[in-house]
Amino acid sequence: MTNWVDSMVEQASDRGRVLLIDDSKLIRKTAEKMLDKVFTLVLAVDGVDGWEILAKDGDIQVIFCDLMMPNMDGFQFLEKVRSSDDERIRQLPVIIVTGADNSEPAKEKAFALGATDFITKPFNATNLRARAEAYIGHQRQTKTLLEQVNLDTLTGLLNxxxxxxxxxxxxxxxxxxxxxxxxxxxxxxxxxxxxxxxxxxxxxxxxxxxxxxxxxxxxxxxxxxxxxxxxxxxxxxxxxxxxxxxxxxxxxxxxxxxxxxxxxxxxxxxxxxxxxxxxxxxxxxxxxxxxxxxxxxxxxxxxxxxxxxxxxxxxxxxxxxxxxxxxxxxxxxxxxxxxxVDMDNLVTSLKPIVALLNQSQKQALIDSVKL
Structure with a gap:
């Protein structure tokens, strides 16, 4: 019979781990109500907080991130994720949370920096859960395949x-x-x-x-x-x-x-x-x-x-x-x-060639060096 503690740990690991980064307490509370029963939700108040969590928590599978935040905004956070030396972090899906005040150029900039997808506030529970489930499922499949073949997804080379x-x-x-x-x-x-x-x-x-x-x-x-x-x-x-x-x-x-x-x-x-x-x-x-x-x-x-x-x-x-x-x-x-190049050795090795030159050629060589 399976120990109930082991069973609880296994269920928790199967729930999927979501990091949500938003400076709005209302948004964080709303997301918590929508996702907490289905996923293990980790909350961060800005990009700095989110990055510190991400660097320590190796089980995060998908990230929802607001664009406009103090300290480190969504653009800076996204850039940091996509330029990370850690392949695990670099490959994580990052879904940008946008509002009515976010312009199309802002979305284009986020996409250029590597945003995986966008979701608009205010969001409903069904849409939010569907996005999380889809990207967590894809992340698990990708991770399994990469572990089996040890390949880099971008170049097809070994990792x-x-x-x-x-x-x-x-x-x-x-x-x-x-x-x-x-x-x-x-x-x-x-x-x-x-x-x-x-x-x-x-x-x-x-x-x-x-x-x-x-x-x-x-x-x-x-x-x-x-x-x-x-x-x-x-x-x-x-x-x-x-x-x-x-x-x-x-x-x-x-x-x-x-x-x-x-x-x-x-x-x-x-x-x-x-x-x-x-x-x-x-x-x-x-x-x-x-x-x-x-x-x-x-x-x-x-x-x-x-x-x-x-x-x-x-x-x-x-x-x-x-x-x-x-x-x-x-x-x-x-x-x-x-x-x-060891210049002294190079000069020594060239001496036999220089010795073959006539006087005018040697003088021309000396004059070219003086120039």
Missing amino acids: KEGFEDRLAKDISFITRHQHSLSTLLIELDDYKTLFEHIGRAGYDSILKQIAKVIQRSVRREDTVARTSLARFTVSLPTAKGDGALTLSQRICQQVAAFGIRFKGEKITISLSIGVVNVTSGQHPELPELLKAIRQALATAQSKGKSQVHVQGLEGQVLETRVSIDQLLRELAFNGKLTTE
């Missing part, structure tokens, strides 16, 4: 859980066969500013284009995943640091070449990439490698936009072989070098 499972297998493979492994952590530069500027639809479109560029650039045996709001992670079994660097630069250049315009304005897109190379004979643990690629990305970002940083598992900077042609292409494309 964080799926990638970490695959990376663990790649680590096992390279350890067993004494191969190297390179791992990339890629992040869209200034992604929050970009999201605010062009809205969710435009932002999602850019992410999908980036995903396609990365997928087209890797080998069949490599793994690409979207592991956070603006981050992609790539596992390259058997790849050395030089190859990973070349791949990273190619991805950066292709993304920088996106011809994206928004309301007549050209939008510049760039990536920062951290690369960690595990050499043959090293036996990393998964958490150790994940920490190392986060460190590598942070180092790349500390140098500015569109930077690539390559390091070893323990943080040491790796010497990578870079061709002169590659450096010239970078200068032509970016107007600067994004690759870390």
Whole structure:
């Protein structure tokens, strides 16, 4: 016989958990009367209060949110939800509660920021319950499917859980066969500013284009995943640091070449990439490698936009072989070098070529440097 406490807990979990955010005490009381017998209702007085609840309560399944509130309004709350690094929060349905004083442009702005649906005040019990039931049902189905296949809904790539499972297998493979492994952590530069500027639809479109560029650039045996709001992670079994660097630069250049315009304005897109190379004979643990690629990305970002940083598992900077042609292409494309180059070694390596020049050619080279 089932313990009655367990039964009560199970019934409570099946009710569905709804977060309602509204600064009107009357609206909160009205919603409580309409929903409390069917759902577990959590109430918040403004966007700040709602965000704090959402960050702590992992069981929220649908959100009803007013637009006009003090401290943090519905627009700001919606933007915070859709730009969250937590995929669970980012994918939650947010139903905007509108009133007679909300204009069409306000609704269009909310939709651009990622509003799932709208409901108008004053609402009736049947309509409110129907919306909650529909989106909770859809949320449960989506969550179940994602848990089964470990896929990111936007790009169709693996998600964080799926990638970490695959990376663990790649680590096992390279350890067993004494191969190297390179791992990339890629992040869209200034992604929050970009999201605010062009809205969710435009932002999602850019992410999908980036995903396609990365997928087209890797080998069949490599793994690409979207592991956070603006981050992609790539596992390259058997790849050395030089190859990973070349791949990273190619991805950066292709993304920088996106011809994206928004309301007549050209939008510049760039990536920062951290690369960690595990050499043959090293036996990393998964958490150790994940920490190392986060460190590598942070180092790349500390140098500015569109930077690539390559390091070893323990943080040491790796010497990578870079061709002169590659450096010239970078200068032509970016107007600067994004690759870390030891200039003293570069000069030393060029001496045999300079020695082949005649006197007038050497003088021309010296004069060009003086300019």
